[in-house]
Amino acid sequence: MTPSMYHASIPAFIRMMGNLAEVLKKGATHATSRKIDPTVLINSRLFPDMLPLARQVQIASDTAKGCAARLAGQEPPKFEDNESTFPELLARTDKTVAFLKTFKPGQIDGTEDKTIHLKIGGESLTFKGMPYLLNFVLPNFYFHVTTAYDILRHNGVELGKKDYLGKF
């Protein structure tokens, strides 16, 4: 069983969105136990012109759902990006996982050479399916999951690499 386009994408997204949810839950618990306004964490950034925690979660979600939909030839669903609490961010990770779970291997496998058009910050990019997944989607997806973790870790939430990697 080779790592098909499906294996290299959907199960990895589902796994890491679940891990991200656990990381966010620890953030929420930390805020409660330390009597920190949760919005301080949700709006926290590593630098003034970097994106805050909420946007990191939303873009991780967008990258995963956009990849699944585009490879399968669907229009990516639009989520409103209006999450501003931990419960809302957890609902976002849940909603993303539920969407990802609708995809069957047959919808994603064989899309290695499928032409994918993207607009990113006003720039148009065109990829074949495999480099889109391996060179654009995976680095981008892991960037936002990691940066969400880094923002909470930077704010003193007690997290370790196991929270990010999940159980084996």
Added chain:
Amino acid sequence: MTPSMYHASIPAFIRMMGNLAEVLKKGATHATSRKIDPTVLINSRLFPDMLPLARQVQIASDTAKGCAARLAGQEPPKFEDNESTFPELLARTDKTVAFLKTFKPGQIDGTEDKTIHLKIGGESLTFKGMPYLLNFVLPNFYFHVTTAYDILRHNGVELGKKDYLGKF
């Protein structure tokens, strides 16, 4: 051409180690132009018990070279982890890329079910090749490349997502 074990690993590592080198060069330039002691950046952490920039680069390197060697049935080469300057960290990324380039697809492909034993922080983990690559190596590799970027970004180095993702 499906995304074989080779495609999903070695070219992605080579690409991202190159992007990481460009990110480090911008860190070095920033230190010079702002008259910042470069070791301040190299020892910088996002939180006191997180690893500093130099270790993030070393672990990204270790994760990539360890994956390539283990899948191919070789002993991973030991690098000394003694880099303490930007030129030394750039030599480390170069050395890692040179090692990765020695692998041919035939050495990595077909290792989906190969048994991989790992010791991580005193814990023994056993994987099959494909979950090792997709669930352990890729999340870990991207974690450390992203956190290296995040540390420099947090210190005011002018970087953008394009530096991390590289050219398309």
